[in-house]
Amino acid sequence: MWPMPPTLIVDDRHQLVKSFVTLIEEAAAAAVAERGHFAMAVTGGRDAAVLRPALLEARVDWTRTDIFWGDERAVPATHPDSNYGQIKAAWLDRLSIPPAQAQDAVRGDQPPDLPAARVLREAARVVVLAGLPSAP
DSSP states (O other), X not given: OXXXXXXXXXXXXXXXXXHHHHHHHHHHXXXXXXXXXXXXXXXXXXXXXXXXXXXXXXXXXXXXXXXXXXXXXXXXXXXXXXXXXHHHHHTGGGSOOOGGGXXXXXXXXXXXXHHHHHHHHHHHHHHHHHTOOOOO
């Protein structure tokens, strides 16, 4: 079992964003040092929209990072409600993450089982790569 992240109590949004970036930088550096690889899941929503832009300046080796999706709506990537489309335009397209490491989300322009199966295969590959225990 993985350790729980620390509880953060902050006074304002600026401090929250700074603490978030520090946690991501530390987690990424530790994972890359230990396994040569970092994986993270991203989500949409208003809170994430505040936090994600700060990651553009984070000291993370994005070429050694796999991105997975914590949620997604079954709408085309160009739809305003698509978390994938918003995240891709505002964040992923501006980082040096190899396209194969930014896993496609379930989108309305594809049957949900196709990208979901692909993401499950990639998640299994990352678990094996990281030497993490897999489910029985």
